[in-house]
Structure formats: C-alpha cells, structure tokens
Amino acid sequence: MNKTVYSISAFSILLIIPPAVMLFAGWHWQPSESTESLKWLYWLTETAGLPYSLITSAVLLVLALVICQPTKANIIKWMIVIICCILVGQGIKGVVKNTFQEPRPYVVWLEENYDVSSSDFYELKRKQRVDVIKEVVKRNQQVPSWQRKHWQAETxxxxxxxHVLFAAGWALLLIGLFWQRRQYALAIVIAVWAEGIVFSRLLLGMHWPSDVIVSIIISAVLAMVACRLLQTQIRITSKE
Known part of the structure; x- marks a missing residue:
C-alpha cells in the first residue's frame, strides 16, 4: 500500500506544481491574440466534461479492469468503488461551488472590461447568463466563437x-493501481492527460490556479481511499 500512496502523492505534486507556480507568480487570465491557437485545449477539456466524460469514463474503467484483472467475484465491487470515487468528487464539487460562489476568471474579466457585475451575473437565470455572454463577448475579436460558446455552456x-476533479480523480486512482503493477508508461500517459486538463481550464479562462490545486488535493485523497478499499478486496480474495 505504501507504494500506492507514494505514487499518488508524487503525481499529485507534479500536477500541482504548474498551477502553484502560476498562483505565486500572480498569473491572471486575459484573452490574447494567440487564443485561437488554443482550440486544441478546448477539445482536450471536452474529454473531462459532459457528455464526452461518459465515454472517457467507460474507456478508463475498462482499461482499469483489463490491467488489474480482478477476479470475477470482485469485478462488480471494483466497478462500484472506482465509479464512486469519481462521483463523490463531483458531489463535493457541487456542494463547495454553492458554498463559496467564486466567479470564474472570464466573468471577472467581463466585469473589469464591460461593467458586467459578477454578483448581478450570477443572480441571473442560466439562459440570461448565456445571453449576456453572447451579447458582450461577440464584440471582442480576441475571444473566438468556440471559446464564447464554451463559456456559454459553463456559466x-x-x-x-x-473537470480537474474528474481528470485528476481518474488519473491518480489509475496511477495508484497501475504503478504497483509496473504499468509505468500507462500511468505517465494518463498523468499527462490530466495535466493537459489542468492547463486547459486555466488557459481557457474557466478556473483560477487555486481552483485546480484544491481539486487535485481532493482527488488525491479520494484516490488513496479507493485504492485502500481495492487493496483490501485483493487481500480478502487472496485469503479465500
């Protein structure tokens, strides 16, 4: 189990380092002339958001079962533990978002540049928020239409x-399971994907560095708990 904890902890730190550097450097999101070149990040971030996250989850779940090969008697238990690990993260997200009610970076940018009050923005119904974004942002040539539509989908x-809770949750859980099985290449590929999601959320104006750092920490704790439960199942099976 120590090897699992160490691998999850090590990769958590690696995921946290870039946003931590941005946080301490005082990085602040702003649109730029190079925004159009970031469209590939939009497609990457979609793999961690509905509806495509369902496909991503199915692929990663099958991959976990194929690599770890739990006994037939424990497949359902494995599926339940893994799925619950991801769903609990999303449940925590919903509670914390509604508690802290922090505006997104692009909303703060709208407030600073177009006198769109963030407090007033979040008092509007979802469709009204979409209309505000559509009306205001279409006047700015630095924000491409695909990014505006992405904002409209996430108000x-x-x-x-x-997104980071989803990606880091999957990545750290699978790293914990794969590292002890010496599936190092797979673990690294999944970690790179998760780091890509982290950068996409920051560079597309969707999150602050502190948002993704906390998401990674929560994901690491959930991954350790899930791996602990799965390791218990392995030991029980081996005794039988």
Whole structure:
C-alpha cells in the first residue's frame, strides 16, 4: 500500500506544481491574440466534461479492469468503488461551488472590461447568463466563437474545478493501481492527460490556479481511499 500512496502523492505534486507556480507568480487570465491557437485545449477539456466524460469514463474503467484483472467475484465491487470515487468528487464539487460562489476568471474579466457585475451575473437565470455572454463577448475579436460558446455552456461558479476533479480523480486512482503493477508508461500517459486538463481550464479562462490545486488535493485523497478499499478486496480474495 505504501507504494500506492507514494505514487499518488508524487503525481499529485507534479500536477500541482504548474498551477502553484502560476498562483505565486500572480498569473491572471486575459484573452490574447494567440487564443485561437488554443482550440486544441478546448477539445482536450471536452474529454473531462459532459457528455464526452461518459465515454472517457467507460474507456478508463475498462482499461482499469483489463490491467488489474480482478477476479470475477470482485469485478462488480471494483466497478462500484472506482465509479464512486469519481462521483463523490463531483458531489463535493457541487456542494463547495454553492458554498463559496467564486466567479470564474472570464466573468471577472467581463466585469473589469464591460461593467458586467459578477454578483448581478450570477443572480441571473442560466439562459440570461448565456445571453449576456453572447451579447458582450461577440464584440471582442480576441475571444473566438468556440471559446464564447464554451463559456456559454459553463456559466456556473468557479471553485473548485469539476473537470480537474474528474481528470485528476481518474488519473491518480489509475496511477495508484497501475504503478504497483509496473504499468509505468500507462500511468505517465494518463498523468499527462490530466495535466493537459489542468492547463486547459486555466488557459481557457474557466478556473483560477487555486481552483485546480484544491481539486487535485481532493482527488488525491479520494484516490488513496479507493485504492485502500481495492487493496483490501485483493487481500480478502487472496485469503479465500
């Protein structure tokens, strides 16, 4: 189990380092002339958001079962533990978002540049928020249409990041399971994907560095708990 904890902890730190550097450097999201070149990040971030996250989950769940090969008697238990690990993260996200009610970076940018009060923005119904974004942002040539539509699809609060909770949750859980089985290449590929999601949320104006850092920490704790439960199942099976 120590090897699992160490691998999850080590990769959590690696995921946290870039946003931590941005946080302490005082990085603040702003649109730029190079925004159009970031469209690939939009497609990447979609793998961690509905509806495509369902496909991602199915692929990663099958991968986990194929690599770890739990006994037939324990497959359902494994599926329940893994799925609950991800769903609990999303449940935490919903509670914390509604508690802290932090505006997204792009909403703060609208407030600073177009006199769109963030408090008034979040008092509007979802469709009204979409209309505000559509009307205001279409006047800015630095914000491409695909990014504006992405904002329109996600008008909720910022803290923490549901996308990062999803990606880091899957990545750290699978790293914990794969590392002890010496599936190092797979673990690294999944970690790179999760780090890509982290950057996409920051560079697309959806989250602050603190949002993704906290999301990674929550994901690490959930991954350790899930791995602990799965390790218990392995020991029980081996005794039988």
């Amino acid at each position: 909720g609060y910022s803290f923490p990041s549901g």
